[in-house]
Amino acid sequence: MSGPIQGHRLAATFAQTKAENRAALITFATVGYPTPADTADVVRALLAGGSDVVELGIPFSDPLADGATIQHASQIALEQGTTLKMAFDVVRDLRAEGVETPLVFMGYYNPFLHYGLERVVTEAGEIGLDGFIVPDLPPEEGQEFGTLARSHDLDLIPLLAPTSTESRIQANVQAGSGFVYCVSLTGVTGAREQLSATLPDFLGRVREHTDLPLAVGFGVSRPEHVATIAQLAEGVVSASALINVLDDTPAARRYAALTDLVREMREATAHGQ
Amino acid sequence: MATIPSLTIRGQFGDYGGRYVPETVIPALEELEEAYAGLADDTAFQDELDVLLDRYVGRPTPIYHAARLSAEIGGAQMYLKREDLAHTGAHKINNALGQALLAKRIGRTRIIAETGAGQHGVATAAACAMLGLECIVYMGEVDVHRQTLNVFRMKLLGATVIPVMSGSRTLKDAINETIRDWVTNVETTHYIIGSVVGPHPYPTIVRDLQSIIGREAREQCLAQFGRLPDVVVACVGGGSNAIGIFHPFVDDTEVRLVGVEAAGHGIESGEHAATLVAGTPGTLHGAKSYLLQDGDGQIYEPHSISAGLDYPGVGPEHSYLKDLGRAEYVGVTDEQALEGFQHLCRTEGIIPALEPAHAMYHAAQLASALPQDQIVLINLSGRGDKDMTIVAEGLGVEL
Ligand SMILES: Cc1ncc(COP(=O)(O)O)c(C=O)c1O
Numbered sequence: 001m002s003g004p005i006q007g008h009r010l011a012a013t014f015a016q017t018k019a020e021n022r023a024a025l026i027t028f029a030t031v032g033y034p035t036p037a038d039t040a041d042v043v044r045a046l047l048a049g050g051s052d053v054v055e056l057g058i059p060f061s062d063p064l065a066d067g068a069t070i071q072h073a074s075q076i077a078l079e080q081g082t083t084l085k086m087a088f089d090v091v092r093d094l095r096a097e098g099v100e101t102p103l104v105f106m107g108y109y110n111p112f113l114h115y116g117l118e119r120v121v122t123e124a125g126e127i128g129l130d131g132f133i134v135p136d137l138p139p140e141e142g143q144e145f146g147t148l149a150r151s152h153d154l155d156l157i158p159l160l161a162p163t164s165t166e167s168r169i170q171a172n173v174q175a176g177s178g179f180v181y182c183v184s185l186t187g188v189t190g191a192r193e194q195l196s197a198t199l200p201d202f203l204g205r206v207r208e209h210t211d212l213p214l215a216v217g218f219g220v221s222r223p224e225h226v227a228t229i230a231q232l233a234e235g236v237v238s239a240s241a242l243i244n245v246l247d248d249t250p251a252a253r254r255y256a257a258l259t260d261l262v263r264e265m266r267e268a269t270a271h272g273q
Numbered sequence: 274m275a276t277i278p279s280l281t282i283r284g285q286f287g288d289y290g291g292r293y294v295p296e297t298v299i300p301a302l303e304e305l306e307e308a309y310a311g312l313a314d315d316t317a318f319q320d321e322l323d324v325l326l327d328r329y330v331g332r333p334t335p336i337y338h339a340a341r342l343s344a345e346i347g348g349a350q351m352y353l354k355r356e357d358l359a360h361t362g363a364h365k366i367n368n369a370l371g372q373a374l375l376a377k378r379i380g381r382t383r384i385i386a387e388t389g390a391g392q393h394g395v396a397t398a399a400a401c402a403m404l405g406l407e408c409i410v411y412m413g414e415v416d417v418h419r420q421t422l423n424v425f426r427m428k429l430l431g432a433t434v435i436p437v438m439s440g441s442r443t444l445k446d447a448i449n450e451t452i453r454d455w456v457t458n459v460e461t462t463h464y465i466i467g468s469v470v471g472p473h474p475y476p477t478i479v480r481d482l483q484s485i486i487g488r489e490a491r492e493q494c495l496a497q498f499g500r501l502p503d504v505v506v507a508c509v510g511g512g513s514n515a516i517g518i519f520h521p522f523v524d525d526t527e528v529r530l531v532g533v534e535a536a537g538h539g540i541e542s543g544e545h546a547a548t549l550v551a552g553t554p555g556t557l558h559g560a561k562s563y564l565l566q567d568g569d570g571q572i573y574e575p576h577s578i579s580a581g582l583d584y585p586g587v588g589p590e591h592s593y594l595k596d597l598g599r600a601e602y603v604g605v606t607d608e609q610a611l612e613g614f615q616h617l618c619r620t621e622g623i624i625p626a627l628e629p630a631h632a633m634y635h636a637a638q639l640a641s642a643l644p645q646d647q648i649v650l651i652n653l654s655g656r657g658d659k660d661m662t663i664v665a666e667g668l669g670v671e672l
Contacts (some may be wrong), residue, residue, distance in 0.1 A: 110564075110566070114568075114570025141638040
């Protein structure tokens with residue numbers, strides 16, 4: 001198999017999108033939603049539209065950084081018995097099919113902690129996961145997980161918010177790797193009509209402290225949003241808007257509709273417009 | 274009366290505590306930590322709080338010898354720390370008032386809070402009304418129906434009550450929703466959390482503000498008996514009234530500290546809220562502590578007859594005291610709590626809240642096995658008016 005070696009897929013992807021003079025499109029699926037059996041197909045639909053990275057949301061009973069859409073998806077997934085083990089199985093299946101797109105887990109800390117951090121990174125390394133985004137694990141608390149992840153060539157992706165101070169930006173980017181997830185607004189996840197006006201200023205402050213690629217997420221709902229962010233950052237994350245497509249489309253056309261929206265977003269990723 | 278000791282630890286209680294929250298609110302937590310540390314030598318703030326505790330809350334609350342109850346039990350002497358006599362009917366006002374003053378000090382005019390039983394919501398609404406602050410209270414939709422009287426009280430006090438429809442629609446979801454509001458409005462808003470839970474510095478701030486209970490009780494014991502109590506007993510939901518009375522006794526190693534959790538329908542039934550008795554460590558609502566979680570690290574819904582104890586987490590300092598062996602934690606069922614409740618009503622003419630009724634039941638068990646010259650001090654954390662419909666239902670009485 002000739003794909004980039006695991007653990008460096010994220011870096012390779014950002015290098016490639018840079019060479020193509022565009023932003024990377026990062027998309028999201030809640031594991032176990034709409035049903036556990038659908039998860040791999042949802043990811044395939046995201047990949048068919050041209051996603052450069054896919055985040056697999058690990059459902060948690062108390063998703064305090066999430067708005068109504070992801071809360072609901074998480075709850076439905078849990079009611080159907082979704083577990084972290086199922087998320088590992090999805091990644092294993094996709095890698096067995098030859099999928100080489102970077103895949104990362106996005107989830108709250110407790111399910112990882114309970115599974116056992118050592119066990120999480122070991123299995124993740126074995127099956128070809130690329131990293132973790134843990135919204136309730138700031139660098140002060142994430143040292144152990146970060147060290148373990150690095151020892152398996154996995155990225156612990158740092159999150160920053162518009163409220164982050166200089167010292168917090170510094171602490172976060174130093175502790176993390178892969179890319180920097182810049183939360184576009186002061187708030188929780190969820191589709192929004194408009195992007196925050198303070199975004200350029202925020203990204204400028206982050207850039208002073210890191211050479212890692214910056215990806216902007218939270219509220220990114222339409223191809224126009226993607227186009228705007230592509231002028232400012234190396235990556236764009238869309239999540240809730242994609243789940244809304246699953247919710248709003250009759251089951252028979254669900255995956256096609258998802259692929260269509262992802263494709264439109266992907267077509268809006270060009271830099272320098 | 275020194276109300277606010279300075280911060281001494283960085284949010285760690287052994288391996289527990291910490292700050293497991295989204296980055297968005299961390300700068301606000303840092304600011305809060307700094308502002309709070311600054312209060313240690315702010316005599317104007319201390320004076321203002323002390324005057325309000327004296328004249329608005331009605332402190333100090335007495336310790337009362339439950340002589341008839343003690344005689345009936347026939348063992349140690351039971352003394353009640355009467356937090357039920359504090360303004361708004363529970364210990365919750367000690368924290369709500371202190372934090373509302375602190376919020377004003379750091380220039381936040383919008384206050385948010387979660388509530389389960391409604392006692393913390395009522396206390397926060399009262400403090401905000403008195404200080405002229407906007408007050409928004411999140412309450413699980415299930416609790417809104419269980420505690421209609423307190424919802425009405427909060428509204429009378431000028432608060433906006435927002436029913437929370439997500440998750441299990443109880444206290445833990447109300448906390449999630451309050452944190453979501455805070456994440457969104459952090460620049461203008463102070464979150465007055467209702468117990469010794471949440472990210473650092475909350476467990477420390479709330480403990481310090483509630484420690485007035487134990488400081489008063491310790492002095493009252495020394496003044497009245499010339500010695501310390503033998504046992505201190507308190508109920509544990511999030512753990513604020515218990516830490517409040519325990520903390521000033523922690524270094525008095527001869528004093529036994531006993532926390533009473535809600536065993537609901539019995540620990541073995543799985544339907545309980547006995548986090549320290551039956552839980553395991555994990556992270557929830559910004560701190561590492563004991564939790565009620567399933568095999569996948571998902572938090573499960575607790576059960577207790579008392580809405581104020583119906584919480585799947587517990588303050589990190591209690592987890593620390595448990596592991597150290599400095600405090601012991603036990604469970605009392607719904608049925609036993611109702612028994613403790615009625616016993617106090619009949620023997621002393623005091624109607625306790627259902628939360629401390631758990632502590633009353635266990636304290637009676639302990640006292641019965643101790644000699645008559647021993648002293649058991651119980652934190653009577655609140656009064657029972659709010660619980661009349663639930664108690665009637667529990668006793669099979671139609672009102
Ligand atoms: C009277 C009373 N006691 C105890 C509690 C439990 O909280 P904590 O354990 O923080 O004291 C409550 C909570 O609502 C309460 O109203």
